[in-house]
Amino acid sequence: MTPALLDVKDLRVGLPTARGWAQALRGVSFSMAKGQTLGLIGESGCGKSLTALALMGLLPERAQVSGSMRLNGTELVGMAEPQLCQLRGARMAMIFQEPMTALNPLHPIWKQIAEPLPLHQNMGAAQAKARALALLERVQLPRARERLDAYPHQLSGGQRQRVMIAIALACSPDLLIADEPTTALDVTVQKEVLALIQQLVREDGMGLLLISHDLGLMHDQVEQVMVMYGGSVVESAATPELFAHRAHPYTQGLFAARPRLGLARGTRLTTIAGSVPDLVDWPAGCAFADRCPKVAASCRVAPPEVQRMAPSTADGPAHLVSCPRWSLS
Template structure:
């Protein structure tokens, strides 16, 4: 690899915008999303349902609805993905970038045994024979610590538990050793004990393979333990981003403060009501022209509803760290 290519980030997203058709016209679903990820870095994307987290992942993978309009840039180690023809995207999916979906029962094909589903990217991208791909599938299942892996090669998804199905999904995602792994709510359907096992497994595999990880969740506690940097998303835009310890110590955006205030905490007196963010995430067509959070924000003034906020760096005097960035002109107010 040349020095020029090695200097390029693993992933560079610049001013990514996605519009979707609705009964009321075209709606902006992603509004200027930008960030940079290096190889081996772990980044978290957090926000309420409807904030644009999963849509961002689908945009990266080139899996948006057929009529979606996309602008901006998504560069994977310098290769532009926006506007890339579908045959070329198919060469990247599963090979250089892979995704662990929310619900393995719906993501897995109920009509095929699990070894064939793990073998598919191996046969497609690495041109393995069926026997070689099946042997590799067994190695992957053993790597993700699926109990009695050899016996379960011929099992169908409905014969496995939720945690076991998620391990199969991880095996499929890792089959071709991708550079970028996207995990979209990978523990949603799992109980707490299995959640910890699956997350620990993902972290171990990311460290061993040196891939970049984009972890999508609505769980703040999970983010604190699992990623180096957190991006807070609302209304299709990243409203705040910082190194994880910095974000947890110094929340700047009113929406981020609201998320943290709503967390359940140990030691609260019995009957204590948690703080809530008023209202709910609006429909895409109902967001104000300015700050998407303005109608739910106690600090908002009329100008907030009409003028899109600009990203601003907060100097916390942490040399070498990526900057703490917030998109709110009133973040200094208490």
């Protein structure tokens, strides 16, 4: 059995608010091997990006974290900041959602790419700049040598995203986290950036954790999908299995809400009624109960337990669902 690159068990994150403490992540568990691609999907505010920030040790001040996050066997929960700094950029890296806010407008792009190299690989300035050029060429930035001294505002959105990918790849990490990496890009550039990420993952054997709300992107880009709602994973399976058989009512609602070709003009898209509960006033039972078409009285009493369905393949991940009233669609 392939050893786990990343092993997360019962991850819980509490955040302080004006109305008291809010549990933003509630028992998130998953595991991924080196070279595996795993997707997190769900509505905005369901905990996808917070999971990534917890892994990177970038949570807001005073956040309370419990559970376990192991990267190559090393526990990240409770790790001191100096030790986390040794891992960030070197063994795990993140492509942030909006490159214009993630990049420093005051420094040329080569310095931003080269920043982790002296820290993690003891490179001098000249060697780091040469490495920055090699990385820009690898991520296929046009006229890379000419753009070494360019500033972020002088690049297009797609070019800035390539710079972000180059920064993430600078020290050849084991784990790459991509948080909505194509949100601000047009369709053509989206396709190019996603193809580039997949190519780099294959070449380097990295694990990829891809965060998105785009079901089509998940279908094409990852081997396994986890559906998040209210800070928990409500369903997970191999990608072909999940797209063929949805079990949780929330997952079924997400798929039903997809725009489809061939609909008559003026046809209204299916929606999921209601909204995500307030984190401070979280219900005692299932978080999806007030929006669920299959809700029963028992759903409001206690959080649902994880139900294990048959594996999608002989050696593939099991299909898991957190709903006692699940049914396949």
